[in-house]
Amino acid sequence: MISLGSKWPKSALSARLLVLAIALVVAFPLLSTSDQARAANDGLSKDDQLCLACHGESGAEKAMAEGEKLSLHIKGKAFAASVHNAIGCSACHADIDLAKHPAPSKNKQTLREFSIAKVEICRQCHEDKFKLYEGSIHASLLRSGNPMAPLCSDCHEPHAVRAKAAASGPIDEVACRTCHGAVFKVYAQSVHGLARAKDPSGGAPICADCHRSHDVAAASSGNQIKEACLGCHFNALQLHKSWLPNAAHHFEAVSCPACHAPMAPRRVDLKLYDSSAKERVTEKLGVPRFESRTKLADSKGQGLDALALQSLLKEFNRDNDEGDTILRGRLEVDGGPETHMLTAKGSAIKDCKACHREGAAPFQKVSISIVGPDGRPLRYGAQQDVLQAPTSVDSVRGFYAIGGTRIKLLDILLVLALASGVVVPIGHLSLKWLASKYLPKSSDKPAPGEATSGTDTRQS
Amino acid sequence: MHELYVHPLPVRIWHWINALSFIIMIVTGIQIRYIGLIDIMSFKAAVDLHNGIGFVLIANFFVWFFFYLFSDKIRVYHPELSPMKHFTASFRQMKFYGYGIFKGQPNPHHVSVYHKFNAMQSMTYQIVMLLLVPIQFFTGVLLWDVERFQAGINVFGGLRVVDTVHVLIFIFFAGFIFIHPYLASLGHTWSAHFKAMITGYEEIEDEQA
Numbered sequence: 001m002i003s004l005g006s007k008w009p010k011s012a013l014s015a016r017l018l019v020l021a022i023a024l025v026v027a028f029p030l031l032s033t034s035d036q037a038r039a040a041n042d043g044l045s046k047d048d049q050l051c052l053a054c055h056g057e058s059g060a061e062k063a064m065a066e067g068e069k070l071s072l073h074i075k076g077k078a079f080a081a082s083v084h085n086a087i088g089c090s091a092c093h094a095d096i097d098l099a100k101h102p103a104p105s106k107n108k109q110t111l112r113e114f115s116i117a118k119v120e121i122c123r124q125c126h127e128d129k130f131k132l133y134e135g136s137i138h139a140s141l142l143r144s145g146n147p148m149a150p151l152c153s154d155c156h157e158p159h160a161v162r163a164k165a166a167a168s169g170p171i172d173e174v175a176c177r178t179c180h181g182a183v184f185k186v187y188a189q190s191v192h193g194l195a196r197a198k199d200p201s202g203g204a205p206i207c208a209d210c211h212r213s214h215d216v217a218a219a220s221s222g223n224q225i226k227e228a229c230l231g232c233h234f235n236a237l238q239l240h241k242s243w244l245p246n247a248a249h250h251f252e253a254v255s256c257p258a259c260h261a262p263m264a265p266r267r268v269d270l271k272l273y274d275s276s277a278k279e280r281v282t283e284k285l286g287v288p289r290f291e292s293r294t295k296l297a298d299s300k301g302q303g304l305d306a307l308a309l310q311s312l313l314k315e316f317n318r319d320n321d322e323g324d325t326i327l328r329g330r331l332e333v334d335g336g337p338e339t340h341m342l343t344a345k346g347s348a349i350k351d352c353k354a355c356h357r358e359g360a361a362p363f364q365k366v367s368i369s370i371v372g373p374d375g376r377p378l379r380y381g382a383q384q385d386v387l388q389a390p391t392s393v394d395s396v397r398g399f400y401a402i403g404g405t406r407i408k409l410l411d412i413l414l415v416l417a418l419a420s421g422v423v424v425p426i427g428h429l430s431l432k433w434l435a436s437k438y439l440p441k442s443s444d445k446p447a448p449g450e451a452t453s454g455t456d457t458r459q460s
Numbered sequence: 461m462h463e464l465y466v467h468p469l470p471v472r473i474w475h476w477i478n479a480l481s482f483i484i485m486i487v488t489g490i491q492i493r494y495i496g497l498i499d500i501m502s503f504k505a506a507v508d509l510h511n512g513i514g515f516v517l518i519a520n521f522f523v524w525f526f527f528y529l530f531s532d533k534i535r536v537y538h539p540e541l542s543p544m545k546h547f548t549a550s551f552r553q554m555k556f557y558g559y560g561i562f563k564g565q566p567n568p569h570h571v572s573v574y575h576k577f578n579a580m581q582s583m584t585y586q587i588v589m590l591l592l593v594p595i596q597f598f599t600g601v602l603l604w605d606v607e608r609f610q611a612g613i614n615v616f617g618g619l620r621v622v623d624t625v626h627v628l629i630f631i632f633f634a635g636f637i638f639i640h641p642y643l644a645s646l647g648h649t650w651s652a653h654f655k656a657m658i659t660g661y662e663e664i665e666d667e668q669a
Contacts, residue, residue: 245507248607275614326618352503357496397618403495410627414490417631421638428557428642435562 043080051089052076062102068111078160092121092158115151116142122152132214140374144285148179155213171196176207186340190261193340205232218376219336220269220369221280229256243350253399254331258362259349261341267334267365268387268399269379270309270327272316281316281325285373289319294368294380303381304368306389312368313395329387329399331355331362356403363387363404463661466576470527474520475657481517485510486634493627514600521593535574539586549579561646571662588636592629599626 044052052074054060060072079085084092109117123130133139133152141149152158155175171193177184187193187207195204210228211217217224230236240247258266272281272290283290293315297308304312309327316325333339355362366382386392387405399405467475491498491506501509528534540546552568560568569578577585599622602609606619613622644653648665656662 243504245504245511246604246606248605252607353496356492356503358494393620393624394617397620400620400623402623403493406493406627407624410624410631413628414631414634417635418638421635425638425642432562436564439563441564 043085044076045088048079048085048089052079064114065108065110070111070114074159078157082159082161083163084158084161087125091125112147115153118153118158119151122156122158126152129214132212136214136216137218137375138216144374146374150179154178170200171206174207176211180207182337183340186337190340190342191344192342203232218371219339220332220377221371221375226251226256253329253401255333255339257333257339257342258331260343260345261333261339262343262347262349264333264338264341265335265365266331266362267367268329268363269332269377270329270366270368270382270386270396270399271377272368272370273326273328273398274320275324275326276320280371282371283373283378289316290370290372290378290380298380303366303383304386305383306386306391306395309368309382309386309392309395326398327368327396329396331401334365355401358403358406360401360404363401461666462664464571464573464664465660466571466573466662467657467660468527468531468533469660470523471533472657472660474524474527477520478517478524481513481520482633482637484513485517486630486637488513489630490634511604514597514604518597518601521597524589533574536576537582537586537589540579540582546579546583550583553578553580557643557646566665567646571664576662592632596626596629596633599623599629 055072055074056076058073062070062072064070090096119130138150142151171184171188174184184207188197192204192206195202196206205228208216210225211219212224212228219225237247237251240250244250257264273279274281293312294304297312297315298304299308313325313327319325333341354360364384366384366386367379368382369377369379372378386396387399388407390407390409393407487500488506488510491500492503492510495503495506500506528537540549549569556565556568560566567578599616602613602616602622603619603626606613613619616622616625641654644657645651647653647656648663652663
C-alpha cells in the first residue's frame with residue numbers, strides 16, 4: 001500500500017494532474033487484479049478509462065524538439081475496439097511514472113526519434129513480426145537514414161489497431177496508401193482493386209497479399225511477387241502451357257504484368273547476376289561501383305551501347321574472382337505504379353507478335369540494374385540496340401526473344417544465303433546454256449574413274 | 461547405259477522424309493523469325509510445326525545413322541585419308557562444275573555402289589551429317605524447352621549463343637536447299653538423279669572402249 005500523505009499534489013500542480021491523481025487513488029486497488037478490472041463500461045478497463053480521462057480530450061498535445069507537437073489524444077472508442085484494448089495502456093506505457101506524470105519538461109526528441117524509440121515497445125510482444133520487418137525494404141531504408149522509412153506506428157495506429165485490419169478493411173483505409181498513393185490510385189482501377197472495392201472479403205488481393213506486410217521486399221528483386229501471383233493463380237503455368245510455347249521460360253523471362261497490364265509501358269531490365277553465387281549482384285554500402293562504372297562506360301551519356309556494356313561487365317568480373325558476372329534479362333513493366341495496371345484475363349496480351357516481331361514495343365527501352373544497398377534496384381539506361389548487336393551475343397547471353405531481338409547481321413546472312421541459292425543455280429544454268437550455244441563442245445573422253453560395276457546392276 | 465543400285469530403300473525413305481522436313485523447317489523457321497514480315501501461318505502454328513517436324517527429323521536421322529552403322533554401305537562415307545588425293549579430286553570436281561560442264565566434258569566422278577559421292581559431296585555430307593545436323597538438332601532441342609535445358613544452355617554460353625548457332629546453321633541449310641537440287645539436276649539428264657533417288661538405280665553411262 002502506497003502512502004499518499006507526503007505525495008498529495010500541491011496547489012501548484014495543474015487541475016488536470018489533480019484529477020488524475022485522485023482517480024488513481026480510487027483505482028489503485030484494482031491494478032493488482034487486472035483480470036477482474038475489465039469493465040463493461042465502454043469496453044475499457046477502469047485503468048484505461050482513467051488514462052483516457054485526460055488523453056481522451058481532443059487537442060491534448062506535447063511539445064517536442066524542433067517545434068513539433070506530439071498529439072496525446074487517444075480516441076476512446078477506437079482504442080476500445082482495438083486489439084490493444086486487451087492489454088491496456090500500461091502494457092506499452094510501462095515507462096510512465098504516475099508520480100511524475102505528466103512530465104513537466106519538454107521532450108527533447110523529435111517526433112521521428114520518439115517513434116523510432118517506441119518501435120522497441122512493439123517488439124516486446126511482436127518479436128516474430130519485428131524479425132520479418134528487420135529484413136524488409138522498409139527496415140533497410142530506416143537503417144540507411146531515410147526519414148520516410150515507415151515504422152510500426154506508421155502502418156498500425158497503435159491505439160486503433162484491429163486484427164488483420166489490412167486484410168478485411170475498405171481499400172481506402174489501407175496504410176500503404178499514405179506513402180504509395182500513386183500506386184494505390186492505379187491499383188484501385190485494376191482488376192484486383194475493383195474486385196476488392198466491390199467485395200472486401202471476396203479474396204481479391206490488396207497490397208500486403210502480394211508484397212507481404214512486414215517482410216516487404218523491393219518489388220523488382222527476387223521472386224516474391226511472382227510467387228504471390230502464383231499463390232492465388234496456382235494453375236497459371238498449366239493454363240499457359242496449353243497455348244504458350246516455352247511457357248516455363250516465359251514465366252522466368254517475362255513478369256506477369258508485362259502481359260497482364262497490356263496498357264503499361266514495358267522495358268527489358270538486364271540484371272547483373274553472379275552466376276557462381278546464383279544471386280543478383282548487390283551494391284555494397286559505402287562502396288558505390290555501379291553509378292561510377294556506368295557513367296565511365298557511357299562517356300557520351302547516351303546510354304550504354306554494346307561495347308560499353310562489355311566493358312562494364314569486364315569491370316564487374318574483375319571483382320568476381322570465383323564466378324562469372326552475367327546479365328540476366330527480364331521483360332518488365334516500366335514503372336512501379338504502372339505494374340499495378342492489371343486487367344481481366346481476357347484483356348491480357350496473347351498475341352505472340354506483340355513481342356516476337358521486329359521493332360516490338362517491349363524491346364525499345366533497356367536498362368541495366370544492380371541491387372542497391374537498401375534493396376532497391378539501381379538502374380542505368382542502355383541503348384536499345386544492345387539487344388540486337390552481334391557484339392552483345394556474349395554480354396546479353398541471358399536474354400533473347402526470337403524475332404523481337406534478332407541480330408540484324410544474321411538477317412543479312414540469310415538474305416545472302418537465299419539469294420545465293422537462287423542466283424547461283426540460275427547463273428550457272430545460264431552460263432551452261434550460253435556455253436552450249438556459243439562454245440565448241442569438248443572432245444574430251446571420260447576420265448578414267450572408279451569402277452562403275454557392282455553387284456546391283458541392270459542394263460537399260 | 462546400265463543401271464546401278466546405289467540408293468537402298470532405307471536411304472531413299474530417309475532422304476525424302478528429310479527433304480520434305482527440311483523444307484517445312486526452313487519455311488516455319490523463317491515464319492518464326494520474321495513474324496509480322498511474313499504471315500504464312502500464325503506464330504504458334506509455326507512453332508508447333510517446327511517443333512514437331514524437328515523431332516521427326518531427329519528420328520529420321522537415326523534411321524540413316526543405324527542403317528549405315530549396321531551395313532557395309534557405310535563405306536560411302538569413309539573419308540579419303542590422303543589429303544592430297546582428296547583435294548586433287550575436289551579440285552577436279554570444282555573444275556568440272558566451273559568450267560568442264562560448260563564445255564560438255566564428262567563428269568570426272570564415276571558412281572559406284574560404295575563410292576557414290578564425288579570428293580566435294582563426300583566432304584560436304586560428312587560435315588553436314590556428322591557435324592551440322594547433330595548440332596542443329598542439339599541446339600533445337602535446347603530451344604524447344606529452354607527452362608528444362610537451362611543448365612545445358614548455360615554451359616554452351618547462354619540462350620543467345622545457342623540461338624545464334626541454330627540460326628547460322630539454319631542459314632546454311634536455307635541456301636543448301638536450293639543448291640542441292642540444282643546440283644542433283646546436273647546428271648546426264650536433269651531428272652536422272654531425282655529418278656535414282658526414287659527407284660534406287662542410278663543410270664550409268666557405259667565407258668567407251
